[in-house]
Amino acid sequence: MSKVLVLGTGCIGAVYACLLSRVDQARVTCVCRSNYDSVKTRGLKISSSIFGDLQARPMVVRNVEEAVSKADEPFDFVVVSTKATDSVTKSVIQQIKSVLTSKQTSIVLIQNGLGVEKPFHKAFPETTIISGVTYLPTTQVSPGVFVHSEVEILHLGLYPSSSSSSSSSSSSLAAPSSSSKPPPLVNFAELVRQGGATARIHDDVQAERWCKIVANGTVNPICALSRCRDRKLVEMSSLAISLFREVMLEIAAVAASAGYSHVVTSDVVEAQLSRTLSRPPPGVQPSMMSDALEERPMEVQAIVGEIVKIAGEKGIHIPRLETLYVLLEGLDQALRSDT
Template sequence: MNIHIIGAGAIGKALAVSLKRKGCEVQLVRGNMDDGSTRYEEIILALEGERKLSENIKVSTLSAIPKMEGIVLLTNKSFGNQELAKRLWHKTQKTPIILLQNGLGVERPFIESGFDQLYRCVLFATAQTLSGNQVRYRPVSASPIGTVREKTPLLRTLVAEVDSPLFRFSEVENIEPIVWKKTMANCVFNSICPLLEVDNGIFHRNSEVFALAREVIAECIVISQAMGIDLDAKDIEEQVLAISQRSDGQFISTLQDIQNHKETEIETLNLEIHRMAQELGMETQVKNTKLLGELIKSKSKLNQ
């Protein structure tokens, strides 16, 4: 089956190599430029233990592909989804789309546009661009995929198609609680690490920084419960520590975005939690989450 990966960042490249090694027909699509070009590029994955793998991957831009058939995976930054939904409508109306993006509400533009086969994935893997097309990749656990909208039952088939020994995926019946749980972890990593300019391992190395993470988690739990999503703060704290230990030395994507003078996804993380709190009349209960989000937004703008 043909697999189109939109978003040629670190995760997109890691996925492309993993699927190519499995034997899939893979095309990596750059979402931030569109010059109509198509070429092959060698992409190198740096794994644990100094192990490296490389594959020649077909890399294109959107205008070079008149129609996308097979499966479309979105690893682009979620702030581009509104425009992307419009551009993909005539290319992928009946093609299954899986969103591998952080945050809450990232699927909204595709729902509003009327896409039939829409799925959401929560990534439990980290990747960091080292130089050019060389990416450091660290899997944490299998990334679950669930249904957002499904006209034809395809979830199990899709999971089997995108799952590979290097990049594992699993099928789940209800993805929403997992989305919230991961969003809370991202509210921690994607705000605190970039502001301190430190790697993901800081939370298992430093108790004071972890205490701040626990405050953010506690605030997010209040909002999730008000939205009918019942989660345990202790579980999320343990998840943050597990990710921190597993990705020690790795820098979060938001810090990489700021350093590369790019826009961040903080609007779908801390600031989306704050937006929901405002709608619920609970704004005062997410002060730390909001402040950290606003600081990231300001730091990003100052570096652009």
């Protein structure tokens, strides 16, 4: 029996909690905050174009301390799917210290952006960290009720990828010896698959982070600052497509400087742009835009700031991204001042 604690039962955490709850060999506990009463009373409900209608009744707690007090054994996985802001990350690290009392427990980070693993690895250098990059467009329409559509995939890999525990190839990770206990990465991926979802193991999952950030680092800031969904902005302005493409190409240049030119190619840029343009109007409301509209702090550093930082270190010229970053920092500071 694998014991899973989900911290951050918003859109991403809720879907994976619901899917993992379908697995006979998994016991799921969810830490809920704003949607605690609804999830405690009615459980999680997902309406998905891929999975159909899903319902789950995991154990629901208000905080990590309650989860620990009710657990008779250490958790195998702590799934962190919270916002990747500095303040939230610091809070999460403080909270999960009481969970990480056994080498049996691994951290699974399913968050947006680049560099999200660094603070967790610094705080818990002896703990296995599994980094997850997901494509799972989901919206919470009411507390504990979610709508998911378009695509579903979870890319997984160990962090850091150069650690001795990740020296095996992807094929060997995917097919461990029957005489040995599967490592945490393989175990978690198998749980996700048993829940009906798609999980792919990578030797270096950072390549997938860079591929996703091409779109995420473009659409998120532009939509947040314009307060327009992506397709709506394209319909409104003849310059929008060019802006999207040029920002994506700047991100690709930074990815190349970081050693990922073979992954983040011009074809990837065009594919990510086509994905945006193929959506029916008005398009998606990305997470950063949602945060801006709700006057919540945004994931500026994880989604844009880390790219700008690497570009500065490598001497890459990214005038559009730098402009977006400055404006986002200003907006984020204004939102934080009001909260």
